[in-house]
Amino acid sequence: MNKFWERLLTIDRRAIFVVIFLALSVPIFLQIGLPIPVTREVQILYDALEDLPRGAKILVSCDYDPGSEPELQPMAEAAFKYFVANDLRFIIIGLWPQGPIQGNRAIEDINESDDELIVENGDTLYFGADLVVVGEDTARYGIDFINLGFQVGQELVIQRMGTSFEATFPSDRRFGRPQKEFPIMEGIYRLADFDFVLNLSAGYPGTVEWVQFAVDRFHVPVGAGNTAVQAPLAYPYLDTGQLTGILGGMKGGAEFERLVGHRARATMSMTSQTMAHIFVMLFIVVGNIAFFVTRGKSERRDLRK
Amino acid sequence: MSSEFGVWLAAFFTIGIASFLYKDNPLYKFCESVFVGISAGYWAVALFWENLIAKMFDSLGISYFFGLWPEKGALQDIFSGVWNWNLLHILAGILGIMMLLRLFPKIGWIARWPLSVIVGSTAGLWMITYFQSNFLSQLQKTVVPLFDIGRINELSEIGAAMSEQGRAIPFDAYFAAYLGNLILIFGTLTGLVYFYFSKEHKGVFGKTAKVGIYFLMITFGASFGYTVMSRMSLLIGRLYFLFSTWLGFVN
Numbered sequence: 001m002n003k004f005w006e007r008l009l010t011i012d013r014r015a016i017f018v019v020i021f022l023a024l025s026v027p028i029f030l031q032i033g034l035p036i037p038v039t040r041e042v043q044i045l046y047d048a049l050e051d052l053p054r055g056a057k058i059l060v061s062c063d064y065d066p067g068s069e070p071e072l073q074p075m076a077e078a079a080f081k082y083f084v085a086n087d088l089r090f091i092i093i094g095l096w097p098q099g100p101i102q103g104n105r106a107i108e109d110i111n112e113s114d115d116e117l118i119v120e121n122g123d124t125l126y127f128g129a130d131l132v133v134v135g136e137d138t139a140r141y142g143i144d145f146i147n148l149g150f151q152v153g154q155e156l157v158i159q160r161m162g163t164s165f166e167a168t169f170p171s172d173r174r175f176g177r178p179q180k181e182f183p184i185m186e187g188i189y190r191l192a193d194f195d196f197v198l199n200l201s202a203g204y205p206g207t208v209e210w211v212q213f214a215v216d217r218f219h220v221p222v223g224a225g226n227t228a229v230q231a232p233l234a235y236p237y238l239d240t241g242q243l244t245g246i247l248g249g250m251k252g253g254a255e256f257e258r259l260v261g262h263r264a265r266a267t268m269s270m271t272s273q274t275m276a277h278i279f280v281m282l283f284i285v286v287g288n289i290a291f292f293v294t295r296g297k298s299e300r301r302d303l304r305k
Numbered sequence: 306m307s308s309e310f311g312v313w314l315a316a317f318f319t320i321g322i323a324s325f326l327y328k329d330n331p332l333y334k335f336c337e338s339v340f341v342g343i344s345a346g347y348w349a350v351a352l353f354w355e356n357l358i359a360k361m362f363d364s365l366g367i368s369y370f371f372g373l374w375p376e377k378g379a380l381q382d383i384f385s386g387v388w389n390w391n392l393l394h395i396l397a398g399i400l401g402i403m404m405l406l407r408l409f410p411k412i413g414w415i416a417r418w419p420l421s422v423i424v425g426s427t428a429g430l431w432m433i434t435y436f437q438s439n440f441l442s443q444l445q446k447t448v449v450p451l452f453d454i455g456r457i458n459e460l461s462e463i464g465a466a467m468s469e470q471g472r473a474i475p476f477d478a479y480f481a482a483y484l485g486n487l488i489l490i491f492g493t494l495t496g497l498v499y500f501y502f503s504k505e506h507k508g509v510f511g512k513t514a515k516v517g518i519y520f521l522m523i524t525f526g527a528s529f530g531y532t533v534m535s536r537m538s539l540l541i542g543r544l545y546f547l548f549s550t551w552l553g554f555v556n
Binding site: 014024028029067068069070071150155159212240241250251265277280 | 326327347348351352355356359360430434435437438439442443445446524527528531532533534535537538539540541542543544545548554555
């Protein structure tokens with residue numbers, strides 16, 4: 001019996017990789033849906049968005065790069081879809097250089113129109129960039145949403161937005177035109193003029209900095225979508241009320257997708273995620289049993305020596 | 306199967322990096338080197354255009370002077386008799402040049418000056434911020450009654466309404482209301498005792514510290530669980546890319 005456990009402890013690590021690969025891959029092909037209960041922290045964020053009046057302005061800070069796309073991109077897509085469907089205006093910025101590019105990709109992906117472009121009053125408008133169609137709703141660049149791009153300076157960017165938003169983000173990303181030319185920017189002079197901030201963050205600068213500067217200094221409500229690695233760092237800010245909800249990793253994204261009625265990538269991935277977790281837990285339990293069963297034997301062997 | 310060159314390239318690098326799981330190999334080394342090189346290059350270009358050009362040359366009006374930017378800057382404003390705070394960017398530029406002087410050993414000591422400015426200003430900025438956000442706010446929310454009376458009352462009202470509909474409040478809601486605050490206070494105190502090193506961890510004090518260790522271990526366990534979830538999510542993302550975007554097996 002002991003030999004079995006000893007052999008388990010010396011198993012080739014590549015065998016474990018194969019098991020994890022299968023645990024993740026097979027559910028992708030089977031496409032089995034699992035029930036996704038909504039946790040309190042996700043519900044708080046959703047409720048905060050629900051409470052916003054039509055036409056409210058939301059600052060979306062995409063502080064991540066393609067490396068965190070599987071976790072944060074589904075959140076961005078679900079959020080943008082919700083904003084368009086509920087007539088909420090959103091302004092995309094990024095404290096990470098690739099963040100606003102990810103924001104643009106999310107807009108492109110949620111667009112449901114099959115047309116490529118339309119010509120309106122002599123202007124060519126591209127779907128997925130200038131116009132976004134979600135169900136029966138349409139959002140237009142510069143009026144309903146805008147991308148102001150990346151700004152270098154980490155947390156100091158947030159600090160500067162607190163006093164002058166225009167000085168921090170003088171022009172838009174798509175056309176390079178002064179931001180004041182766009183109707184969506186009307187009435188936005190500083191950070192406190194926003195009704196809500198949604199921060200999608202994969203590290204530094206990210207949620208911690210948004211809490212410390214935007215929430216505690218300028219008293220703007222901030223909700224966060226985090227990678228799972230970063231989520232434990234953000235949780236202490238939830239109970240204190242400094243954060244208005246957290247979407248923690250892919251699971252948080254799946255819950256949010258459920259609430260906004262946009263069951264997409266995060267929801268689809270939850271079966272793979274669950275299978276992998278079951279196997280990881282199994283490996284931990286079996287590994288510990290094997291360790292404790294064989295430890296006695298090796299200790300006796302050491303004593304004999 | 307995708308016909309886009311970019312998708313094939315991404316698939317090649319994904320498989321190349323994943324090949325390390327089998328063993329270290331030249332393909333992995335190649336992919337890793339390309340990734341590191343591109344990342345460094347991307348950051349250099351991004352910081353050059355977003356920081357040096359935008360914050361220094363554009364805001365001061367140097368780009369305008371050479372006809373490379375349509376808007377006037379601080380220098381043009383000053384010569385027109387209008388004060389522009391962006392003129393202070395000259396100071397930042399001088400500090401930046403001083404920082405680069407560490408490349409020359411004989412005058413490298415000059416780099417300590419801008420370093421001092423960075424250390425001083427960062428310390429000043431973070432001291433207040435951390436004190437407010439991570440100390441005062443957290444401390445304030447730790448001083449709570451032993452039982453969450455408000456939440457218990459709220460649950461009893463919700464529970465009465467729900468039982469009429471034949472539903473019940475989940476057990477964890479009651480657990481959090483009755484024991485949540487107690488665990489919070491107990492965990493905080495025992496955790497603090499563990500980090501008190503001026504007294505030897507013996508007797509009751511030692512046992513309390515040991516309970517503190519258990520609380521810390523639960524925290525680390527939760528953090529590890531989240532890390533596992535995060536890494537699995539990234540792997541799922543890559544698998545979806547391979548099976549869906551590249552090979553087209555899954556919609």
